[in-house]
Amino acid sequence: MRLSVILLLLLTYSSRAQQADLLIKNGRILDGTGNSWYYGDIAISNGKILRIGHLKEWTANRVIDAQKKIVAPGFIDVHTHIEDDEKKHPEAANFIYDGVTTVITGNCGLSEANIDAYLTMIDSLRTSVNVAALIGHNDVRKAVMGTVKRDPTEQEMLQMEQLVEKAMKGGAVGISTGLIYIPGTYSKTEEVVRLAKIAARYQGVYASHMRDEGDSVLQAIQEALYIGKEAGLPVQLSHFKLSGQQNWGRSKETIPMVMKAREEGLDVTIDQYPYTASSTSLSTLLPDWVLADGKDSINARLKKTKIREEVKQYMLQKLAKRKLQHFSYPVVAYFEADTTLNGKSIEQVNILKGNPHTAASEAEVIIQMMEQGGAGMVFHGMSEEDVKSIMQYPFNMIASDASIRIYQQGNPHPRGYGTNARVLGKYVREEKVIGLEEAVRRMTSLPATKFKLKDRGLLLEGMAADIVVFDEQTIIDRSTFDKPHQYSSGFSYVLVNGQITVDQGEHTGTRAGKALRKAME
Numbered sequence: 380m381r382l383s384v385i386l387l388l389l390l391t392y393s394s395r396a397q398q399a400d401l402l403i404k405n406g407r408i409l410d411g412t413g414n415s416w417y418y419g420d421i422a423i424s425n426g427k428i429l430r431i432g433h434l435k436e437w438t439a440n441r442v443i444d445a446q447k448k449i450v451a452p453g454f455i456d457v458h459t460h461i462e463d464d465e466k467k468h469p470e471a472a473n474f475i476y477d478g479v480t481t482v483i484t485g486n487c488g489l490s491e492a493n494i495d496a497y498l499t500m501i502d503s504l505r506t507s508v509n510v511a512a513l514i515g516h517n518d519v520r521k522a523v524m525g526t527v528k529r530d531p532t533e534q535e536m537l538q539m540e541q542l543v544e545k546a547m548k549g550g551a552v553g554i555s556t557g558l559i560y561i562p563g564t565y566s567k568t569e570e571v572v573r574l575a576k577i578a579a580r581y582q583g584v585y586a587s588h589m590r591d592e593g594d595s596v597l598q599a600i601q602e603a604l605y606i607g608k609e610a611g612l613p614v615q616l617s618h619f620k621l622s623g624q625q626n627w628g629r630s631k632e633t634i635p636m637v638m639k640a641r642e643e644g645l646d647v648t649i650d651q652y653p654y655t656a657s658s659t660s661l662s663t664l665l666p667d668w669v670l671a672d673g674k675d676s677i678n679a680r681l682k683k684t685k686i687r688e689e690v691k692q693y694m695l696q697k698l699a700k701r702k703l704q705h706f707s708y709p710v711v712a713y714f715e716a717d718t719t720l721n722g723k724s725i726e727q728v729n730i731l732k733g734n735p736h737t738a739a740s741e742a743e744v745i746i747q748m749m750e751q752g753g754a755g756m757v758f759h760g761m762s763e764e765d766v767k768s769i770m771q772y773p774f775n776m777i778a779s780d781a782s783i784r785i786y787q788q789g790n791p792h793p794r795g796y797g798t799n800a801r802v803l804g805k806y807v808r809e810e811k812v813i814g815l816e817e818a819v820r821r822m823t824s825l826p827a828t829k830f831k832l833k834d835r836g837l838l839l840e841g842m843a844a845d846i847v848v849f850d851e852q853t854i855i856d857r858s859t860f861d862k863p864h865q866y867s868s869g870f871s872y873v874l875v876n877g878q879i880t881v882d883q884g885e886h887t888g889t890r891a892g893k894a895l896r897k898a899m900e
Contacts, residue, residue, distance in 0.1 A: 402442045477856075483513065487555060513552060519574070558587065558602075597633070621765050622657065624702055638772075654761075711724075801855075802818055808852070
């Protein structure tokens with residue numbers, strides 16, 4: 380009698396185990412480890428991967444025939460800026476269509492100051508992507524000191540430490556800096572070390588937009604490595620690149636610095652977007668000291684003839700270092716004061732205004748645009764050879780440095796639409812800079828490991844079912860600098876927490892993402 384009951388229970392369990400919510404069949408599984416693909420099926424239930432193998436006897440409420448396409452973990456974009464856009468466009472279509480199922484926001488020192496409240500809002504909002512967050516040094520400093528150019532008092536320093544600790548307890552995955560932005564640029568190295576030590580107590584990462592990515596890039600890398608070593612936490616060097624024509628080829632100097640630091644025992648990794656142009660604020664063209672204390676103070680300074688001339692000379696000297704005669708490399712992405720200028724270079728804007736075709740006149744246009752509220756810009760000025768050289772470094776993650784794009788608004792950098800597809804199409808399939816398995820590892824398990832997203836980044840039983848299905852023979856980015864508002868193509872299916880978010884190439888509108896809080900250890 381007892382034996383028959385046991386057999387009945389076993390049969391009942393077996394029957395249940397063969398039923399899934401969703402079944403992906405006939406795929407070539409790339410598990411995210413960097414190993415080669417293999418044929419197999421994946422059973423999914425309750426948002427988790429239930430079983431992987433040849434599941435001929437399994438049934439499901441929905442069966443997806445992958446048709447021998449690549450089945451991989453959902454991509455993790457470690458460098459994004461989605462704050463304020465997630466409420467307007469929670470579907471995050473530009474990320475989803477590029478295979479991204481998880482984003483890490485709060486980069487470059489820019490974040491919400493209250494991470495716990497922010498992540499609670501994300502769970503309430505239900506975005507299409509999962510969201511993890513860093514606490515931004517700039518906003519911590521601003522909350523305590525505003526944008527003043529000075530060192531913090533000891534009391535202010537303690538207040539900043541308290542804000543960082545609160546953020547880490549609230550689920551932040553680390554602390555970020557933006558040391559070219561106001562007010563972060565006014566901070567000294569030891570200020571950052573003290574705050575990074577707080578993040579280190581909670582096993583956080585130090586992610587840095589370094590103090591310089593051009594002429595002084597070696598010193599900037601050294602500072603970031605020093606902060607990581609002194610504070611005792613892993614380092615992530617954001618959007619690793621060489622800016623300015625005068626610096627082309629210097630990846631031969633920068634990559635060895637990172638390699639040497641790793642050899643010496645520092646957990647340092649980098650991320651990169653696969654383009655020869657960057658994108659940031661117009662204000663970065665001006666000297667730091669002009670930008671202190673807010674918009675009214677900036678405009679008051681710029682109205683003074685002597686200061687205005689000093690600022691122009693500063694910009695002209697920087698232009699000369701680039702070995703350029705005109706400001707042709709900064710292109711307007713979005714200028715709220717006059718959107719007809721979107722997509723035009725500063726040189727073109729100057730000509731449109733009927734001014735003399737001189738660099739000095741162009742510098743004056745930049746100042747005038749700053750007085751009108753500034754602008755988002757795309758800066759052309761990197762070498763394709765450096766992009767490829769940096770991409771070949773194995774501890775390098777693929778990241779967009781993008782926000783949630785508002786379709787057809789402005790003339791933004793195409794990286795917000797096509798970063799992952801560009802790597803897989805151009806640099807893997809067409810130019811063979813890196814292999815397919817390696818590219819997928821950089822987009823999945825490498826970032827998951829770095830930022831301790833413990834149930835993401837791999838196709839393993841028990842892991843969250845964040846999954847992409849794509850055709851490696853057709854996947855490509857379609858977004859360009861001239862026509863940026865175009866989604867990537869080649870992703871047949873995208874699943875977030877087991878929910879189909881892209882179905883046969885179309886966003887379903889599903890919003891199954893969740894906040895990913897750093898687990899307390």
